[in-house]
Amino acid sequence: MRESILDTHTVFNQSPIYGGHNNWVSDPLLRRIVGEVPAEVRKGLEAHGMWAGHYETYELARLANRHTPSLRTHDAKGNRLDLVDFHPAYHAMMRKSMSAGMHCSIWDDDEAEQGKRNLLRAARYYMTSAVETGHLCPITMTNAAIAALVGTPQVAEEWMPRVRSRKYDPSSNPPIKKSAITIGMGMTEKQGGTDVRANTTRAEALGDGLYRIVGHKWFMSAPMCDAFLVLAQMSEGNQTGLGCFLIPRILPDGKPNGLRFQRLKDKLGNRSNASSEVEFHGALGQLIGEPGRGVSTIIEMVTLTRLDCATSSAGLMRASVAEAVHHTRHRKVFGEKLAHQPLMTRVLADMALDVAAATALSMRLAASFDRAREDGAEAAYSRLMTPVIKYWVCKSAAPLIGEAMECLGGNGYVEDGNLARHFREAPVNAIWEGSGNVMCLDVMRVIARGGETLNQVLDMLEADLGGRSAAKTVEVIRTAAGMAGGDIGSARILTEQLALTAAGAELKRLGLGEIADLFVETRLGGLWRSTYGMLDNRHDTAKIVDMLYPER
The missing domain is CATH 2.40.110.20 (Butyryl-CoA Dehydrogenase, subunit A; domain 2)
Structure with missing residues (x-):
């Protein structure tokens, strides 16, 4: 068709609409963490990842957030109703997440998921959070509430x-x-x-x-x-x-x-x-x-919801950086794709390190829940690291997503896309189930009451970190714990140091080589930074981005 003389312009140099990917297949780190599982479980994860990355699912997410719930307190004759109406897109998301068992799978007796129930549920939750998190609130609460119900058999x-x-x-x-x-x-x-x-x-x-x-x-x-x-x-x-x-x-x-x-x-x-x-x-x-x-009754329930807060934040972070990478691989500035320009590449790689750390920590915590009953060290990890991981991962989400928005420029700031919604979503996980200071106080309570809990965890972290600096890194945490014991106002220093050390240790344990080394060097090595993109030219930052976000 010939162009009309009234056409004002041709759209070009815009990245394709984000979507049409598989959140399982496109995430090599998640697949490495989950490891070997029965074929039926792997097929289920792949199918769930396909749903979570589908264009239609992103449209459901948009509709559910654009057409927000409304309260009807009374009917036309003044009788109380107390009903909340939701858009059909919300119900579609709920239907899918419940069919995937995210509200109950850790309480099932399916042999195929034996030994990895919490980890596999976390993987599904993480992939779902990458597209829409609001509907996951009742999913999370139902899963956690079961922990309280099972203590009262007749109920x-x-x-x-x-x-x-x-x-x-x-x-x-x-x-x-x-x-x-x-x-x-x-x-x-x-x-x-x-x-x-x-x-x-x-x-x-x-x-x-x-x-x-x-x-x-x-x-x-x-x-x-x-x-x-x-x-x-x-x-x-x-x-x-x-x-x-x-x-x-x-x-x-x-x-x-x-x-x-x-x-x-x-x-x-x-x-x-x-x-x-x-x-x-x-x-x-x-x-x-x-x-x-009542407080004792809900303790395990709160622990489970805190895991979901961290997992959801990690999923939002992954989705945001993935979209930033997608955009910069297509968008040209001054004749060259953004993803190939040194400043942008270093920003993307720096963000990718924190996403990898958040993902690894959330999944490591879920795995500790699976092993806690049979392993005292894993029980110690789940007790101490739940507030630590919830603190750091949830707090990391908002600034990281803000940086990812910058990678898209104005396209990232408008509500037509996904990143504005992700950015508005990010702060709630740091507030729900205990804000930052509450997490730090919980860390101090676990250390004070837990006897050898801190030492058990630090022994695990030192072994996973390996190398000559591991003992020194762990000693820094012991010093910070001692300081916080006498000065509760310094508990955030201890909590963040524990989180970063645990993240580095888990990336090392997963065998992530250069990714793990660079995270440890930049987060634990004393290199000060207040924004993303501070990596130096000794590192192949393009390789890091490609490893964690392979091109489709």
Whole structure:
């Protein structure tokens, strides 16, 4: 067709729309970490990676975040509804993630995943986070809630068959009438979220294991979950202190259970996921765990959600740098592709090192969960390194994604693409399940209570780091731990040093050669930097980018 004289220009020198890739096949590091698995498992990972990288999945992610959830408190006649409407794209994402078992697979008895259940789930979660993270909130909470439910057998017997079902059911029917259910949590109140012992929501015993719950929660995400684990104060007889209660949203007779949603939060990111303010008007709940020991009941649940925060952040980081690499391999400036220009290559390689570290750390933590029951050193690693890894990986995401946006210029800043959404999404994982200072305080508590926990972990890190400098690096951490013991204000120094050392050790253990050496040299070797791109010309930075982001 001949060009019209009215045509103003021809579009050229734009990178192709990002997508149409396989998040499993295109990620050599993830495949190396997962290692050997049965053929059926590998095929499942490849299929999931294909879905996560498909153009249609990116479109679902865009729609779910553009058309945000809306709350309907009342019907046309003034009757309470307390329903949240989601775009069909959100339900499509939920349906896929639940069919993949990300809400329950670590609790299944599938022999094919034996010994790697947490690691394999983390791999799927990581690949999914690269495209859309908001819908993963109820997935995460349901997976973690099972840890609390299994401690109360009579409740678990009733709820577990539908919690472990993979047939997504978004209806507002009673749980007993649904094909599958999701479970949320409510801990934070207006007066605070970190110090849950200050909660004012109260529970009144009714007999037969039932309690009436009166109070509120300031943040309760995924309000269309079928039930919620909620902390409330107990004050009957010897039953004092916080208890943990399972509160269904809909009662067995189909009537609402006194959960009145006040409004949905207008959040910076995580917009496909609804986060509500809720009041409990005499809601009925069952006690989970022991009376007055609600905090102990939710400890393992919190640990599992922190792993997901780190894994999600790593997935966002991977997706952002992958898109930056994709763009710079196609875009020319001054007649040469950006990816071939030294300044850009060093920025990409520098970012790729942190993505590799975040990925390796998140997966290493998941693997420690798999091995903790049989291996004391792995149990020590999971206890100490959960807050360490959550701290560093989640905090690394926002600045890295900001740098990746710069690689695309204005194309990275607009909402038509993916990076603006990833950037808005990044901060929430550093806030959820304990912000940075809370993670540092948890690190100090584990060290103070754990006896040999720190030494067990440091012995593992020293062995994996190897070389003449390993002992010196570990000694620096011991010194930092001693300082933090006397000066809690320095706990961030210890936490970050632990994270960087653990990342270097894991990259070494994985046999990543030049990638591991360069990470250790630049992150642990004392070379100061405040932005990406500070690598010197001794290193083949183009090779590093190609190793971690092979061309398709």
